[in-house]
Amino acid sequence: MSTRIHQILEQSGTVVFPGIYDALSAKLAQEAGFELAFVSGFSVAATMLGEPDFGLLTQTEITDAARRICRAVDIPIVVDADTGYGNPLNVYRTVRELIEAGAVGCLLEDQVWPKKCGHMRGKRVVERGEYIEKIRAADEARRGHDFFLIARTDALAVHGIDEAIARVEAARTAGSDASFVEAPTSVELLAEIGRRSPGPNVANMIVGGRTPLKTKEELTELGFQLIVHPVGGLFAATSAIRKVFGELATTGDERGTAAEQVSFTEFTDIVGLEEKYAFAKRFGVE
Incomplete structure (x- = not known):
């Protein structure tokens, strides 16, 4: 099935x-002109809960975040x-909920729940067969819908490249x-993944993460x-907010x-203030 993501890949290579979060x-x-964006669980956990990506975010919370984002x-x-x-029944429901929220794809991984960010220590993965049943459930849930399914494995850190x-x-x-x-730690591993893994392949670029940053x-x-680039915006926003709040706390x-x-x-232009004024005027609201 050709999805919107397939079409973007065909056009852009x-x-x-x-x-985003x-x-x-x-x-x-x-x-900024991006063709698509990714709702990062790391970033949603941080901004919604103030917690690390440590398996604390629930299905309902990520689905609610996705619904608000897709509408915007x-x-x-x-x-x-x-x-x-x-289990696969939960996976089926998750995919159906994301489709109803307006998403056009998802990432599904093989860690033991509760999971951890792929660039953290102490990861564990389920048996390969258990993971594949989840992929089968996700594929069945998305049939007939414009929905792109990304299979992520963290087995590289646990079992090595062949199992991954x-x-x-x-x-x-x-x-x-x-x-x-996820999380190859060298250019050599990146090259081996790119050569052996069935494409299209995903690369995850995090400043300060385990994978070498490449163009x-x-x-x-x-x-x-x-x-x-899942957390660049979050890290930049955090730096800016810290600086502004620090200045305000110090100097008043x-x-x-x-x-x-x-x-x-500029900010009200971003969130569409004038469009809201125009819309309200149609109904006699000033």
């Missing part, structure tokens, strides 16, 4: 896209569905659309077609950081 970050991604923008949204939040490749190969046979071997061109050459005045802030008018 290699796609770089950002991680709420309607505002989604609007900024769309404004026109670009296609892929959602981090973690492990599917249970075997899992994404089995997942593709079971119905997934793309392969994601779009370098990753394309290594065999990757979907390049996600935020004018010292005014140059780093968007203006009131």
